[in-house]
Amino acid sequence: SQKIEQNSEALNIQEGKTATLTCNYTNYSPAYLQWYRQDPGRGPVFLLLIRENEKEKRKERLKVTFDTTLKQSLFHITASQPADSATYLCALENDNFNKFYFGSGTKLNVKP
Amino acid sequence: GAVVSQHPSRVICKSGTSVKIECRSLDFQATTMFWYRQFPKQSLMLMATSNEGSKATYEQGVEKDKFLINHASLTLSTLTVTSAHPEDSSFYICSATPGGTGELFFGEGSRLTVL
Numbered sequence: 001s002q003k004i005e006q007n008s009e010a011l012n013i014q015e016g017k018t019a020t021l022t023c024n025y026t027n028y029s030p031a032y033l034q035w036y037r038q039d040p041g042r043g044p045v046f047l048l049l050i051r052e053n054e055k056e057k058r059k060e061r062l063k064v065t066f067d068t069t070l071k072q073s074l075f076h077i078t079a080s081q082p083a084d085s086a087t088y089l090c091a092l093e094n095d096n097f098n099k100f101y102f103g104s105g106t107k108l109n110v111k112p
Numbered sequence: 113g114a115v116v117s118q119h120p121s122r123v124i125c126k127s128g129t130s131v132k133i134e135c136r137s138l139d140f141q142a143t144t145m146f147w148y149r150q151f152p153k154q155s156l157m158l159m160a161t162s163n164e165g166s167k168a169t170y171e172q173g174v175e176k177d178k179f180l181i182n183h184a185s186l187t188l189s190t191l192t193v194t195s196a197h198p199e200d201s202s203f204y205i206c207s208a209t210p211g212g213t214g215e216l217f218f219g220e221g222s223r224l225t226v227l
Binding site (some may be wrong): 032034036041042043044045046049089091093098099100101102103104105 | 148203216
Protein backbone atom coordinates (compact mmCIF):
# COMPACT_ATOMS: atom_id res chain seq x y z
CA SER A 1 0.00 0.00 0.00
CA GLN A 2 1.04 3.59 -0.50
CA LYS A 3 3.10 5.16 2.26
CA ILE A 4 3.28 8.95 2.43
CA GLU A 5 6.16 10.43 4.38
CA GLN A 6 6.57 13.95 5.63
CA ASN A 7 9.15 15.23 8.05
CA SER A 8 7.56 14.92 11.47
CA GLU A 9 9.95 17.41 13.02
CA ALA A 10 8.79 20.98 13.09
CA LEU A 11 10.45 23.38 10.70
CA ASN A 12 11.49 26.64 12.34
CA ILE A 13 12.45 29.52 10.08
CA GLN A 14 12.86 33.25 10.27
CA GLU A 15 10.32 35.59 8.74
CA GLY A 16 11.18 36.48 5.18
CA LYS A 17 13.01 33.25 4.45
CA THR A 18 11.78 30.48 2.16
CA ALA A 19 10.28 27.42 3.79
CA THR A 20 10.68 24.10 2.01
CA LEU A 21 8.65 21.07 3.00
CA THR A 22 9.03 17.57 1.62
CA CYS A 23 6.56 14.84 0.78
CA ASN A 24 7.77 11.42 -0.29
CA TYR A 25 5.70 8.45 -1.35
CA THR A 26 6.77 4.89 -1.72
CA ASN A 27 4.60 3.07 -4.19
CA TYR A 28 2.71 3.99 -7.33
CA SER A 29 2.89 7.52 -8.70
CA PRO A 30 -0.44 9.27 -8.30
CA ALA A 31 -2.17 11.14 -11.10
CA TYR A 32 -1.86 14.23 -8.93
CA LEU A 33 -0.69 15.32 -5.53
CA GLN A 34 -2.17 17.94 -3.26
CA TRP A 35 -1.04 20.18 -0.43
CA TYR A 36 -3.22 21.38 2.43
CA ARG A 37 -2.80 23.70 5.36
CA GLN A 38 -4.22 22.81 8.77
CA ASP A 39 -4.48 25.13 11.74
CA PRO A 40 -4.97 23.71 15.26
CA GLY A 41 -8.50 22.47 15.85
CA ARG A 42 -9.58 23.15 12.29
CA GLY A 43 -10.17 21.11 9.17
CA PRO A 44 -7.49 21.23 6.45
CA VAL A 45 -7.70 23.85 3.73
CA PHE A 46 -6.77 23.06 0.13
CA LEU A 47 -3.77 24.98 -1.21
CA LEU A 48 -2.44 23.50 -4.43
CA LEU A 49 -2.83 20.53 -6.72
CA ILE A 50 -0.11 19.40 -9.11
CA ARG A 51 -0.58 16.77 -11.81
CA GLU A 52 1.90 14.08 -12.72
CA ASN A 53 2.73 15.77 -16.02
CA GLU A 54 3.44 19.10 -14.33
CA LYS A 55 6.89 19.76 -12.95
CA GLU A 56 5.98 22.89 -11.06
CA LYS A 57 2.94 24.86 -9.98
CA ARG A 58 2.79 28.31 -8.44
CA LYS A 59 0.18 30.30 -6.56
CA GLU A 60 1.20 33.63 -5.13
CA ARG A 61 4.01 32.88 -2.64
CA LEU A 62 3.52 29.13 -2.91
CA LYS A 63 5.36 26.79 -5.24
CA VAL A 64 5.01 23.03 -5.56
CA THR A 65 7.22 20.67 -7.53
CA PHE A 66 6.50 17.07 -8.41
CA ASP A 67 9.22 14.59 -9.33
CA THR A 68 7.74 11.22 -10.22
CA THR A 69 11.21 9.72 -10.63
CA LEU A 70 12.19 10.60 -7.09
CA LYS A 71 8.61 10.04 -5.89
CA GLN A 72 8.77 13.35 -4.16
CA SER A 73 7.01 16.68 -3.98
CA LEU A 74 8.49 19.84 -2.53
CA PHE A 75 6.35 22.66 -1.17
CA HIS A 76 7.90 26.11 -0.94
CA ILE A 77 6.64 29.24 0.77
CA THR A 78 8.67 32.27 -0.22
CA ALA A 79 8.92 35.44 1.87
CA SER A 80 7.43 33.53 4.77
CA GLN A 81 5.33 35.33 7.36
CA PRO A 82 4.35 34.40 10.93
CA ALA A 83 0.80 33.92 9.61
CA ASP A 84 2.13 31.03 7.52
CA SER A 85 2.75 29.07 10.73
CA ALA A 86 0.61 25.95 10.53
CA THR A 87 0.82 22.25 9.73
CA TYR A 88 1.12 21.41 6.06
CA LEU A 89 -0.16 18.11 4.74
CA CYS A 90 0.35 16.40 1.42
CA ALA A 91 -2.29 14.08 0.06
CA LEU A 92 -2.51 11.49 -2.70
CA GLU A 93 -5.29 9.52 -4.24
CA ASN A 94 -5.19 5.76 -4.06
CA ASP A 95 -4.58 3.66 -7.16
CA ASN A 96 -8.30 3.36 -7.84
CA PHE A 97 -8.61 7.15 -7.79
CA ASN A 98 -11.48 7.07 -5.33
CA LYS A 99 -9.91 7.85 -1.95
CA PHE A 100 -7.48 10.36 -0.54
CA TYR A 101 -4.70 9.58 1.91
CA PHE A 102 -2.68 12.08 3.87
CA GLY A 103 0.86 12.32 5.11
CA SER A 104 1.52 12.99 8.78
CA GLY A 105 2.13 16.67 8.12
CA THR A 106 4.98 19.02 8.92
CA LYS A 107 4.53 21.86 11.38
CA LEU A 108 5.98 25.13 10.19
CA ASN A 109 6.88 27.85 12.66
CA VAL A 110 7.78 31.22 11.19
CA LYS A 111 9.39 33.49 13.74
CA PRO A 112 9.22 37.28 13.46
CA GLY B 113 -14.35 27.57 -2.90
CA ALA B 114 -16.96 25.01 -1.98
CA VAL B 115 -18.31 24.97 1.55
CA VAL B 116 -18.67 21.94 3.76
CA SER B 117 -20.29 22.37 7.14
CA GLN B 118 -20.06 20.03 10.09
CA HIS B 119 -22.13 19.89 13.24
CA PRO B 120 -21.64 19.77 16.16
CA SER B 121 -18.17 21.25 16.50
CA ARG B 122 -17.78 19.87 20.00
CA VAL B 123 -19.59 17.14 21.83
CA ILE B 124 -19.05 15.56 25.21
CA CYS B 125 -20.87 12.38 26.04
CA LYS B 126 -20.90 9.60 28.58
CA SER B 127 -19.43 6.22 27.84
CA GLY B 128 -21.98 3.91 26.25
CA THR B 129 -24.03 6.58 24.53
CA SER B 130 -24.24 7.25 20.79
CA VAL B 131 -23.29 10.46 19.07
CA LYS B 132 -24.31 11.67 15.62
CA ILE B 133 -22.19 14.05 13.56
CA GLU B 134 -23.61 15.74 10.47
CA CYS B 135 -21.71 16.80 7.39
CA ARG B 136 -23.35 19.01 4.78
CA SER B 137 -22.16 20.32 1.45
CA LEU B 138 -23.73 23.77 1.32
CA ASP B 139 -23.21 24.87 -2.26
CA PHE B 140 -22.63 21.70 -4.23
CA GLN B 141 -23.87 18.17 -4.46
CA ALA B 142 -21.64 15.40 -3.21
CA THR B 143 -22.26 11.82 -4.23
CA THR B 144 -19.22 10.88 -2.18
CA MET B 145 -18.03 12.19 1.16
CA PHE B 146 -15.06 11.08 3.20
CA TRP B 147 -14.83 10.69 6.96
CA TYR B 148 -11.47 11.10 8.67
CA ARG B 149 -10.34 10.80 12.26
CA GLN B 150 -7.39 12.64 13.72
CA PHE B 151 -5.73 12.00 17.05
CA PRO B 152 -3.60 14.73 18.66
CA LYS B 153 -0.47 15.51 16.69
CA GLN B 154 -1.24 12.77 14.19
CA SER B 155 -2.37 12.83 10.61
CA LEU B 156 -5.81 12.36 9.21
CA MET B 157 -6.77 8.71 9.00
CA LEU B 158 -9.41 7.83 6.46
CA MET B 159 -12.20 5.93 8.17
CA ALA B 160 -14.72 5.44 5.42
CA THR B 161 -16.09 6.67 2.14
CA SER B 162 -19.74 7.65 2.27
CA ASN B 163 -21.69 6.99 -0.91
CA GLU B 164 -25.04 8.59 -1.60
CA GLY B 165 -27.77 6.00 -1.87
CA SER B 166 -25.55 3.04 -1.10
CA LYS B 167 -23.49 1.54 1.68
CA ALA B 168 -20.36 3.21 2.92
CA THR B 169 -16.97 1.70 2.22
CA TYR B 170 -14.91 1.28 5.35
CA GLU B 171 -11.14 1.23 5.67
CA GLN B 172 -9.45 -1.82 7.06
CA GLY B 173 -9.66 -1.92 10.83
CA VAL B 174 -12.64 0.43 11.11
CA GLU B 175 -15.67 -1.22 12.69
CA LYS B 176 -18.68 -0.51 10.53
CA ASP B 177 -21.11 -1.47 13.29
CA LYS B 178 -19.53 1.06 15.59
CA PHE B 179 -19.21 3.89 13.12
CA LEU B 180 -22.49 4.03 11.25
CA ILE B 181 -22.52 6.16 8.14
CA ASN B 182 -25.61 7.28 6.30
CA HIS B 183 -25.58 9.33 3.11
CA ALA B 184 -29.25 9.86 2.49
CA SER B 185 -29.03 12.85 0.20
CA LEU B 186 -26.58 14.56 -2.12
CA THR B 187 -25.79 17.17 0.51
CA LEU B 188 -25.83 15.29 3.80
CA SER B 189 -23.80 12.50 5.31
CA THR B 190 -23.96 11.48 8.96
CA LEU B 191 -21.52 9.58 11.14
CA THR B 192 -22.90 7.95 14.26
CA VAL B 193 -20.48 6.70 16.87
CA THR B 194 -22.40 3.98 18.66
CA SER B 195 -21.76 2.93 22.25
CA ALA B 196 -18.92 5.42 22.48
CA HIS B 197 -15.95 4.72 24.73
CA PRO B 198 -13.13 7.00 25.88
CA GLU B 199 -10.81 5.61 23.20
CA ASP B 200 -13.23 6.95 20.58
CA SER B 201 -12.42 10.47 21.73
CA SER B 202 -10.93 12.17 18.71
CA PHE B 203 -11.32 14.87 16.09
CA TYR B 204 -13.67 13.72 13.33
CA ILE B 205 -13.59 15.56 10.02
CA CYS B 206 -15.64 15.09 6.89
CA SER B 207 -14.77 16.20 3.39
CA ALA B 208 -16.08 16.17 -0.15
CA THR B 209 -14.83 17.01 -3.60
CA PRO B 210 -17.23 18.86 -5.89
CA GLY B 211 -17.51 17.78 -9.46
CA GLY B 212 -14.51 15.50 -9.38
CA THR B 213 -12.09 18.41 -9.26
CA GLY B 214 -9.80 16.50 -6.97
CA GLU B 215 -9.72 19.26 -4.39
CA LEU B 216 -11.03 18.15 -1.05
CA PHE B 217 -13.10 20.61 0.94
CA PHE B 218 -13.28 19.90 4.65
CA GLY B 219 -15.78 20.60 7.35
CA GLU B 220 -14.73 22.42 10.49
CA GLY B 221 -14.34 19.15 12.34
CA SER B 222 -16.08 17.71 15.38
CA ARG B 223 -14.22 17.21 18.64
CA LEU B 224 -15.66 14.21 20.45
CA THR B 225 -14.86 13.65 24.10
CA VAL B 226 -16.18 10.50 25.73
CA LEU B 227 -16.11 10.52 29.50
